[in-house]
Amino acid sequence: MTTVSTSNPPASTPSNTEVTVVKAHRGWVAVNFAEVWRYRELLFFLALRDIKVRYKQTVLGAAWAMLQPLMVMVVFSVLFGLLMDRKPTIAGIPYGISTFCALVPWQLFAASLSQAGNSLVNNRHLITKVYFPRLLTPSAPVLAAGVDFVIAFGVLILMIAGYHFFDSSYQFQFSWGLLLLPVFTLTAAMTALGAALWLSALNALYRDFRYTITFLVQLWMYATPVVYTAGSIHEKLNPKHADLIMTIYSVNPMVGVVEGFRWAMLGTDAPQPGIFVVSFCVMAFTLWSGMYYFKRMERHFADLV
Amino acid sequence: MSSIAVKSRGLSKQYRLGETEPYKTLREAIVRLARAPMRLKGNGNGKRDTERHVWALRDVSFDLHEGEVLGIIGRNGAGKSTLLKVLSRITEPTEGFAEIHGRVGSLLEVGTGFHPELTGRENVYMNGAILGMRKREIDHKFDEIVAFAEVEQFLDTPVKRYSSGMQTRLAFAVAAHLEPDILIVDEVLAVGDAKFQSKCMGKMNEVARGGRTVLFVSHNMNAIQQLCTRGIVVDNGRLTFDGTADDAAGHYLDAMASHDFGSADLTNHPGRKRNSIPLLTSVRVHRANDMDQPAITINSGDDVAFHVGYDCGAQRYDWIKVCVETLLGERICSAGTHTTADCPEVFTGRGVAECRIPDLRLAPGEYSVRVVMGQKLGPSWVDVVDDAMRFHVELGDFFNVATWYDRSQGMFVQRCNWRIIDAD
Numbered sequence: 001m002t003t004v005s006t007s008n009p010p011a012s013t014p015s016n017t018e019v020t021v022v023k024a025h026r027g028w029v030a031v032n033f034a035e036v037w038r039y040r041e042l043l044f045f046l047a048l049r050d051i052k053v054r055y056k057q058t059v060l061g062a063a064w065a066m067l068q069p070l071m072v073m074v075v076f077s078v079l080f081g082l083l084m085d086r087k088p089t090i091a092g093i094p095y096g097i098s099t100f101c102a103l104v105p106w107q108l109f110a111a112s113l114s115q116a117g118n119s120l121v122n123n124r125h126l127i128t129k130v131y132f133p134r135l136l137t138p139s140a141p142v143l144a145a146g147v148d149f150v151i152a153f154g155v156l157i158l159m160i161a162g163y164h165f166f167d168s169s170y171q172f173q174f175s176w177g178l179l180l181l182p183v184f185t186l187t188a189a190m191t192a193l194g195a196a197l198w199l200s201a202l203n204a205l206y207r208d209f210r211y212t213i214t215f216l217v218q219l220w221m222y223a224t225p226v227v228y229t230a231g232s233i234h235e236k237l238n239p240k241h242a243d244l245i246m247t248i249y250s251v252n253p254m255v256g257v258v259e260g261f262r263w264a265m266l267g268t269d270a271p272q273p274g275i276f277v278v279s280f281c282v283m284a285f286t287l288w289s290g291m292y293y294f295k296r297m298e299r300h301f302a303d304l305v
Numbered sequence: 306m307s308s309i310a311v312k313s314r315g316l317s318k319q320y321r322l323g324e325t326e327p328y329k330t331l332r333e334a335i336v337r338l339a340r341a342p343m344r345l346k347g348n349g350n351g352k353r354d355t356e357r358h359v360w361a362l363r364d365v366s367f368d369l370h371e372g373e374v375l376g377i378i379g380r381n382g383a384g385k386s387t388l389l390k391v392l393s394r395i396t397e398p399t400e401g402f403a404e405i406h407g408r409v410g411s412l413l414e415v416g417t418g419f420h421p422e423l424t425g426r427e428n429v430y431m432n433g434a435i436l437g438m439r440k441r442e443i444d445h446k447f448d449e450i451v452a453f454a455e456v457e458q459f460l461d462t463p464v465k466r467y468s469s470g471m472q473t474r475l476a477f478a479v480a481a482h483l484e485p486d487i488l489i490v491d492e493v494l495a496v497g498d499a500k501f502q503s504k505c506m507g508k509m510n511e512v513a514r515g516g517r518t519v520l521f522v523s524h525n526m527n528a529i530q531q532l533c534t535r536g537i538v539v540d541n542g543r544l545t546f547d548g549t550a551d552d553a554a555g556h557y558l559d560a561m562a563s564h565d566f567g568s569a570d571l572t573n574h575p576g577r578k579r580n581s582i583p584l585l586t587s588v589r590v591h592r593a594n595d596m597d598q599p600a601i602t603i604n605s606g607d608d609v610a611f612h613v614g615y616d617c618g619a620q621r622y623d624w625i626k627v628c629v630e631t632l633l634g635e636r637i638c639s640a641g642t643h644t645t646a647d648c649p650e651v652f653t654g655r656g657v658a659e660c661r662i663p664d665l666r667l668a669p670g671e672y673s674v675r676v677v678m679g680q681k682l683g684p685s686w687v688d689v690v691d692d693a694m695r696f697h698v699e700l701g702d703f704f705n706v707a708t709w710y711d712r713s714q715g716m717f718v719q720r721c722n723w724r725i726i727d728a729d
Contacts, residue, residue, distance in 0.1 A: 017406045017407040017408075017486060018407065018408070019404055019405065019406050020394070020404070020405040021402055021403070021404055021405075022316075022391060022394055022397070022402060022403040022404075022405060023397070023398060023402035024397050024398055041439060041440050045430060045431050045434040045435075049420055052422070052423060052427065053420060053422045053423065056422040056423070056463070057422065125418070126418055126435060127395075128395065129395065129413045129414045129417040130393070130395065130413070130417050130418070130435055130436065131393050131394040131409075131411065132435070299396075302390070302396040303320065303321075303396055
């Protein structure tokens with residue numbers, strides 16, 4: 001047996017080495033945020049990989065991040081705006097801009113959810129071969145989707161600025177909502193992460209969820225005021241129950257996010273604060289429960305994925 | 306006595322047999338939930354259908370001290386890799402525990418996290434981060450890694466354009482520059498060309514001598530004996546030997562000594578890899594001029610025929626492969642149906658496939674045969690039997706002269722002509 005001489009101690013002396021205990025865990029386990037923080041560089045690299053791989057060997061590169069929501073906007077404008085002869089949903093603002101403003105946070109959410117939801121299965125080769133906090137796997141795609149979001153958000157600013165300068169009837173108005181934009185953005189990202197934690201863990205266990213995710217994202221979009229506005233629902237409701245129904249409606253956190261975005265960017269009337277509160281609470285619950293469920297299932301990932 | 310690096314007590318891991326369903330289905334879960342709602346509570350330890358579970362690791366206890374280099378030996382499916390996976394926290398043990406003192410770097414596969422679309426440079430950072438290196442550390446060692454891998458000119462080329470050798474070199478180079486307190490390595494030396502392999506061995510030696518604690522799995526007894534200070538043998542999930550590396554290698558080879566020569570029944574073969582579907586039923590080797598009897602001994606340069614029996618039922622499989630290996634696990638050659646131009650393309654039902662190898666020029670000695678059946682789609686191998694049977698090779702009259710030649714002279718025999726072309 002080797003004796004370590006005192007004059008030449010190994011890289012770490014026993015007194016300060018961390019001790020890891022490998023054993024079976026049972027039941028619910030809390031997230032070890034200190035460890036996640038220690039691995040932050042890996043999170044960054046995983047997100048970077050996702051971004052780079054997405055636009056490798058494409059001619060347009062990151063321009064796709066702009067083109068995707070733009071093309072969706074054009075489709076919706078033609079479909080809902082022209083063919084179905086919708087009047088502008090918000091007074092003075094073209095349907096296209098109003099929709100694009102909703103699409104920017106929606107795409108962040110949808111891309112995060114679908115990528116993160118499949119992340120455990122897609123990163124199977126990593127999970128079965130190396131240890132790292134598994135929480136990074138669904139987090140990285142959310143971070144990567146953030147980059148596309150920033151690009152699309154830039155396009156939105158240009159669009160609004162263009163409209164402001166070329167259509168004299170429209171005046172961009174500063175609203176306090178602008179200060180809340182980071183909160184709305186985070187709510188979208190964290191709702192996606194929370195749902196993805198549930199779905200990715202379930203997906204690792206039951207592959208049925210692979211198909212569910214695509215479907216869920218599609219349905220979720222119609223439950224979110226993207227192609228329409230929350231106001232257009234509100235005005236059709238019986239005024240007696242309208243507020244209650246709107247509160248129930250905003251159990252979908254994306255309602256608060258999208259309406260918040262319209263309020264902040266387009267200067268529409270401020271939605272009732274209740275919507276934000278409900279949306280925010282549901283987001284927090286989804287994220288919290290998702291983390292616990294994910295941590296609970298984590299120990300089986302390497303064996304099942 | 307130096308301080309402890311790894312302390313393992315009663316480490317056990319149980320796996321569900323996943324032959325029919327690799328992962329759970331929702332329907333199954335719902336059905337089970339509906340049948341026994343009470344079972345939701347508790348941790349399911351009450352009644353497990355033990356038939357569908359297998360202990361990949363059972364009650365493994367050992368102490369490893371700082372600076373020791375531990376070789377882990379055992380046949381395929383014995384539980385070596387599971388032990389490494391449990392110790393590197395990839396999967397949790399079912400029972401028992403292990404205390405690990407210090408930062409662990411595990412290298413269970415060369416090139417984990419390599420992405421074909423990313424450039425060499427990007428992959429170095431990616432792979433380094435996955436193995437637990439800090440960006441600063443990678444920055445610092447970047448030039449060294451690139452020089453070791455000998456890929457300087459291709460740093461900004463996507464690795465999908467690399468040859469497989471280059472990819473392996475780069476991946477090993479990153480891993481070799483990992484500097485954890487405890488290094489866990491699984492059979493990574495079995496890659497690359499001979500020159501690079503010896504370079505890797507050199508690097509591993511350097512790491513081992515550098516006072517780092519290393520856990521090292523290999524089939525290559527030479528590597529184990531050269532690198533390790535200590536060896537354990539794992540068989541059927543249990544630790545069956547703990548001692549010096551030389552003794553462990555000896556113990557392992559002795560345990561492997563009871564073998565079938567010339568032909569073997571594969572239906573219940575202990576060398577079958579875990580998760581195999583038992584399709585291969587038999588293997589025999591014949592000398593081409595004596596097809597009636599399996600040959601226990603063949604001569605160098607003989608024409609031989611391997612007969613592989615299979616029973617695939619209604620399923621269809623795409624290829625069969627016969628590999629000839631030394632007893633130390635070095636693979637000498639593989640003869641697969643997928644490497645032959647005119648070969649059967651589908652195997653179904655029962656049958657016997659014949660593989661004729663003309664002029665098999667093995668050096669005298671004892672050889673082991675591995676048989677594999679596989680599918681092109683999905684996980685490529687379906688059934689693997691390691692060390693399925695053995696055969697002896699004698700020199701015979703290969704050189705047409707009375708001479709000697711053994712494994713110390715080389716892996717294979719080669720006819721040659723000598724003459725003097727310049728003399729005073």
